[in-house]
Amino acid sequence: MDASFNKLYSKKIILKDFLENRLSIESKRRAMNDSHAKRFPRPCGLTIHSAVGCNLNCVYCYVPEIFGMNYMVPYGLSGEELILALLSNKYFFPTIYGTYLAFGSITEPFHPIASLKTFEYLYFIDKYLGNPVQFSTKFFLREDQINLFKKYRNISLSPLITLISIKYASILEPNAPKPEKRLELIRSLRKAGFKPFIFYRPLIPYKVFEEAENVLREAKRAGAIGVIIGGFRVTERIVMNLKKIGFTIEANIPKNFKGQYSLHLRKYKDSLIKISREIGLIPFKSACCANTYSILLNKGLRIPCSNLCFQKNFCTNCPVDCKNISVNVEMDDVRSAFKKIMNIEPDSIDIQRNIINISVKKKLSGKRRREIAIIERIFRKKINIIR
Template sequence: MDSRKRPVRGATLNRESSRFNLPERAADGDWLDAQESIDGAVAPVRTTVTVEAPRTIINRNQSPDIPFDRSINPYRGCEHGCIYCFARPSHAWHDLSPGIDFETRLFAKPDAARLLRAELAKPGYTPAPIAMGTNTDPYQPIEATWKITRAIVALLAETRHPLSITTKSDRVVRDIDLLARMAEYQLVGVALSITSLDPRIAMTLEPRAPHPEKRLAAVKALAAAGVPAYVSIAPVIPGITDHELEHLVARAAEAGARGVSFIPVRLPFEVAPLFRAWLDTHFPDRAAKVMATIQAMRGGRDNDPRFFDRMRGHGPYADLLRTRFHIAARRHGLNRERGVLRSDLFQPPAGAQLRLL
């Protein structure tokens, strides 16, 4: 498949993955297969949503370099279309492409809150912070219609269960009524992911995510409501966004964030070829230099999957990024205290009767 810009989409490719020994789909002779060559333009791709019916909703994690042991993903795939998203390879499990399919062929779990209620009610359940937004964004555009994330947050508020959220969407402010109540009991923290403040860069990196200024406004609104708000500068991309690091830290502090974090760009599995194609399409003048710098941080490879190293990178460039980041955070008084969520207030769900905080 050719590599061309598609209207308001991130990936330029839609190749299937063969990593799980799934067969690649071939053209079937339909006239749509030749539409692009006939019309001379890339046809727009519409978003579809398929209902998924999992048996459980809490995902367990044992990775030693991730600060949580459980998470919830209300959706699979993400319409934000961030080209660097490390969750893209997960679509290959469905025999779908980590490219355009990941952004357009989404899955929703409308029974998530019901499943969560059943899991929280199990005898012997031990509470610990549940992370949302660790794989795909819980506040992506389809949340406006499906409201699965809100139902989950409402249940966690009811049961006084700790929750951490990471999102690129200012839609999180819609749930500020629930989040503010949880914050009174030290039960929640929200991180807004902001990669670039340059609208032109953001438009190609994450084409359907809200404008960076809207995300900063969300940080400000959350902080004003007493909700601990943070900014995640992830990923930092050499030659594309790295020059903005200090400015992003400054704007986070100005918006009222309690802390900031950053991660150098990671390119696991099928993400690397998608990212390379994106570079060739949008930044052909510096594509080779960008990839050379990434490889310098990753032991000469596109990706280093080793625990801890994958989040930090190593070498002179990675060391310089860390130094710049720590100086900027210290200058603006950020990261002085580590936010700790309480787990001792948990009350198992009491059937259908809702409990007010």
Template sequence: MTDLTNVFPRKHRPGRGASSAQTGRFEKLARVTEPDGWDTPEEVSVLRTEVSLERPRSVINYVRSPDLPFDRSLNPYRGCEHGCIYCFARPSHAWLGLSPGLDFETRLIARPEAPDVLRQELRARKYSVAPLAIGTNTDPYQPIEQRHGIMRACLQVLSDCGHPVAITTKGTLIERDIDILAPMAARGLVRVGISITTLDPVLSRRMEPRAPAPRRRFEMIRRLTAAGIPVRLMVSPVVPALTDPELEAILTEGQAAGADAASWIMLRLPLEVAPLWRAWLDEHYPDRAARVMARLREMHGGKDYDPSWHHRMRGEGHYAQIIAQRFDLTVRRLGLDVRTEPLRRDLFRRPESKGDQMELF
């Protein structure tokens, strides 16, 4: 069994992935909730989503990881209400003094000035254009985007200046922005990745509690591709002994929905994610917990996770090789192994602002 402090009863955390507000790795003191005898269990309220605002000084994050296909990213939000228990971005909340557990999915941070800061950064003389990845840490189309609209505003900035962008999401709100995305796609400026982990709605609801159901995500692929927006199906993450039997079926349905490419990533458990994941397994699938963890440790040299470059995404060993072979055979059969065209960079023009020479004409 996994021992985590500050575990919340299930009835007080409906629609949440994590079971505890586990203290982040940088905190000297642990935060533990204890009953004081004044409240009855029925009087304890359920966890609600709280949103704080941040004024960023910069929004383009330059990435030096040699095993990633992009060198810069942008995050309109910190934390993610989708609450996917496996999310490798959870440890980023520890940098804010917050819990990678329940805080990551309930105490969110919006960056409403991100579009203006993005415009300023793109105007810099030293800026050299390359595809900007959005959604690689937290989902830009999570539920709070409906109210804040930060992603749409950032997308408009990129569209106006002809900047290429690659978007990763599970959120159906992306369909709202087809009016911007479709013209960008026609100019070769955008690709979208939709991640689907399982076809089982019960497993999905437990593992990704506030993300759209799997069938709804396939419908997203249909609507985006019908508008001419290229979509990559991302089977991510593959969970040993839990979702891996569905690999071929997910790829087949994704291709039928219109995806023109596919990729996969093995389950990753960096830092605080490992104990949160083990606690989730113990709660929801205790009969499979030992098998799941044995497979993961087999791929990471006996550890829950090995973050080494070029290893962390797939693992190694017999089981990892089998998954890779199954994926390769299926994408070849479905025609999803075609190399996609690179996004265009030649259309980029630095954003204009008041006082620019062009305004004289």
């Protein structure tokens, strides 16, 4: 595989110029001032918001605390405005080799309030960008909606169906579609030729975990090919709400914690990985890995995971076999990436199989480290800074 920053950057500039000439002054202003034009990608990719907020009132969800509301409103950008916003983001790059995109982080993308905007955004992402796209959903999709996915020619879709409980779904997710409808969605997606995953997140220890094997078996029977085993971030409100319905998890939580706290769940995750393999599901510890596998299934391309999970403790040795993919990188591309993204001229560059050693004079701040992570995703190699 050849990883070229200059090719991605040139494609980005051409597309950006085209849309700037196409859109009105007001549309350009909205796009360039929007958060999609400014945010850093998360490990799963750059999150795409087709709506803000959620009214499903899932007991374990932190979204109401982010926005201070339990209702939904469609996102304000048009499809082409969203594309211009992304192309205006210095940390975003187009094409299948570029930035992963993720729907479903702060809303339910296929809720009736959000679905039209979601499909509009998907259409224009496919038309202009062609990036890998994942979506996570609890909502059932009709046949005509699934058929819209078949029209996309450039993007690679990674469908994640959120399902953590059958027995307790009615009290954990009171307004969400029933688990049976989500299993039906998995069957419908497989029938239409797609390769869906079960998104087992959050992983709630004790009561919910006790039925995990049954949930995974039902998903496998429905046609899921793999499972993303997520973590669980709690807040004081979430802990209290779970306690009210009989789910006590304080043993995992330090006293007087502030904000959000990620539970330590390694033994539970390891157990689910083992069970998944026995059942015949391919396990993943992160959604970006499932997205990477989807690229192989959908496009026949073996591209290493964008988040470099194969160099961390997140790799589960899926069929992509990222660690054994040779990635060719040119020195001029590395120089250009540091100049365009960080405004830094490296003193020396040493490109090795899995690492790029960079010598710079400046001490790099926290934000600069995050920018290095963007460059790592382009070249699929760890960057080691030497001073």
